[in-house]
Amino acid sequence: MLEAKGLTVGYTATPVFEDLSVSFEPGKITGIIGPNGAGKSTLIKAILDLIKKQAGDVKLDGQEVSKVRQKTAYVEQRANLDMSFPINVFDVVLTGTYGRLGLFKSPGAKEKAAATDALEQLKLSEFKKRQISELSGGQLQRVFVARAVVQQADVVILDEPFVGIDMKSEADIMEILKLWRDQGKTIIVIHHDLNKVSAYFDDLVIMNHGIVAAGPVDEVYTRENIGHAFSADLGNVLFEDKGEA
Amino acid sequence: MFASIQEFLSALGQYNFLQSALLASIMVGIMSGIIGSFIILRGMSLMGDAISHSVLPGVAVAYMLGINLMLGATAFGVLAALLIGYVSTHSKLKNDTSIGIVFSAFFALGFILISMAGSSTNLHHILFGNVLAVSDQDLLTTVIVLAIVILFVVIAYKELLITSFDETFAKSYGLNTTVMQYALMIILTLVTVSALQTVGLILIVAMLVTPAATAFLWTNRLSIMIVFASIFGVVASTIGLYLSYTFDWASGPAIVLVAAAIFMVSFIIAPKQGFFQKLGGKHG
Numbered sequence: 463m464l465e466a467k468g469l470t471v472g473y474t475a476t477p478v479f480e481d482l483s484v485s486f487e488p489g490k491i492t493g494i495i496g497p498n499g500a501g502k503s504t505l506i507k508a509i510l511d512l513i514k515k516q517a518g519d520v521k522l523d524g525q526e527v528s529k530v531r532q533k534t535a536y537v538e539q540r541a542n543l544d545m546s547f548p549i550n551v552f553d554v555v556l557t558g559t560y561g562r563l564g565l566f567k568s569p570g571a572k573e574k575a576a577a578t579d580a581l582e583q584l585k586l587s588e589f590k591k592r593q594i595s596e597l598s599g600g601q602l603q604r605v606f607v608a609r610a611v612v613q614q615a616d617v618v619i620l621d622e623p624f625v626g627i628d629m630k631s632e633a634d635i636m637e638i639l640k641l642w643r644d645q646g647k648t649i650i651v652i653h654h655d656l657n658k659v660s661a662y663f664d665d666l667v668i669m670n671h672g673i674v675a676a677g678p679v680d681e682v683y684t685r686e687n688i689g690h691a692f693s694a695d696l697g698n699v700l701f702e703d704k705g706e707a
Numbered sequence: 708m709f710a711s712i713q714e715f716l717s718a719l720g721q722y723n724f725l726q727s728a729l730l731a732s733i734m735v736g737i738m739s740g741i742i743g744s745f746i747i748l749r750g751m752s753l754m755g756d757a758i759s760h761s762v763l764p765g766v767a768v769a770y771m772l773g774i775n776l777m778l779g780a781t782a783f784g785v786l787a788a789l790l791i792g793y794v795s796t797h798s799k800l801k802n803d804t805s806i807g808i809v810f811s812a813f814f815a816l817g818f819i820l821i822s823m824a825g826s827s828t829n830l831h832h833i834l835f836g837n838v839l840a841v842s843d844q845d846l847l848t849t850v851i852v853l854a855i856v857i858l859f860v861v862i863a864y865k866e867l868l869i870t871s872f873d874e875t876f877a878k879s880y881g882l883n884t885t886v887m888q889y890a891l892m893i894i895l896t897l898v899t900v901s902a903l904q905t906v907g908l909i910l911i912v913a914m915l916v917t918p919a920a921t922a923f924l925w926t927n928r929l930s931i932m933i934v935f936a937s938i939f940g941v942v943a944s945t946i947g948l949y950l951s952y953t954f955d956w957a958s959g960p961a962i963v964l965v966a967a968a969i970f971m972v973s974f975i976i977a978p979k980q981g982f983f984q985k986l987g988g989k990h991g
């Protein structure tokens with residue numbers, strides 16, 4: 463169980479959220495939704511201890527996340543990367559072994575085999591020598607999911623993995639996420655496409671500068687909660703045909 | 708031209724100072740190609756320029772106190788890097804602005820200290836290089852710095868790669884990216900001081916950036932880029948030294964112009980550039 467308690471985070475004087483508590487269960491795919499600027503990315507960065515927290519702590523099975531980093535994998539937004547970097551697909555996936563290897567040790571045959579397997583799993587074998595800017599959005603996203611496969615983490619957190627990618631890649635990635643879930647991993651996905659919420663997620667966290675609602679999708683994904691976090695209009699449009707008024 | 712090359716080669720066999728100059732140029736070409744590759748990939752070109760300029764007061768202080776130049780230069784290089792970081796994190800100014808403020812102030816201070824400390828010819832050599840006056844002591848220092856650079860990159864290759872390519876990911880698996888950044892800056896100041904003699908302080912940034920940028924145009928692999936950058940650095944240094952000796956040019960500008968010429972040729976013919984494809988109006 464991944465648990466955040468009493469988190470307060472803010473880049474400036476006014477915090478993005480205050481005293482936020484939320485937990486994520488193993489064996490579940492949990493979606494995080496909320497309007498732009500609601501603090502979704504900030505929340506997962508705080509969970510992964512990538513940014514400073516003003517207050518609160520995050521524990522994975524009772525241990526501070528910052529002490530068990532090997533158990534987490536983070537698939538960040540693709541837009542943040544330098545696509546012209548001289549690196550090919552295989553070497554990107556291989557970087558997934560770096561954490562386990564520890565300082566100054568180079569990847570060997572075992573690590574390379576793991577990268578080859580992950581590439582195959584995400585149907586990327588034919589692209590392994592390509593420089594990363596020579597890929598489509600969907601192929602590139604699969605590369606970063608392949609890297610997470612190599613990391614063999616218990617918790618995998620993905621930030622907007624389905625933005626700007628083709629449907630086939632989206633389905634391939636979803637397949638991996640479901641496989642991970644069935645292996646008992648904790649999967650967390652920041653997501654923006656509200657239409658697929660019920661199809662993709664077991665649990666849902668709705669955010670808007672704090673937790674609006676959290677729990678199983680069928681309990682949480684309601685007109686009231688969406689209306690509260692986004693706007694009443696959006697809630698009405700989404701749930702219009704479901705007779706949930 | 709052939710006659711002058713022959714003359715250069717025979718002088719090389721004859722004069723000790725020329726051999727030292729060639730050795731120093733080759734070593735500086737290698738180390739600046741290696742470190743420069745990381746500098747340009749991390750978007751630190753301006754930082755490289757800033758640190759190289761900021762070592763000047765360190766050189767002056769070391770000269771006054773009679774201690775090793777490396778020590779003084781490294782202290783001021785690191786101090787400048789820390790100050791730049793401090794100013795940009797403790798104000799709303801952008802990083803390049805705080806770089807501009809700090810390095811110009813350090814350079815100005817160094818300029819005044821040097822004028823107080825010694826003769827003006829000395830200053831000219833520091834600024835533009837005087838490779839023909841490389842001493843055995845300088846040569847030894849350069850060998851040590853080259854060894855440190857190669858050792859650093861071989862040992863921490865994977866850490867340098869991941870912090871340059873994907874810093875957030877590196878942090879997420881627990882790598883201390885701040886330590887890596889400062890380690891790189893310390894190595895950068897060492898390279899800077901070694902390059903003082905060959906290209907001079909003002910043009911060091913060209914040795915860091917130009918051969919690495921040229922290599923970038925030719926390959927999609929980091930390891931190959933580093934090797935190519937070193938080769939381009941060595942070629943530029945050697946031809947530059949020949950030009951400097953033959954036409955009595957200052958060594959720094961001569962070396963830098965050769966590096967720029969190699970870049971220009973690569974810019975036109977390197978396959979990754981697709982220059983001809985663009986000219987032909989085909990897809991780029």
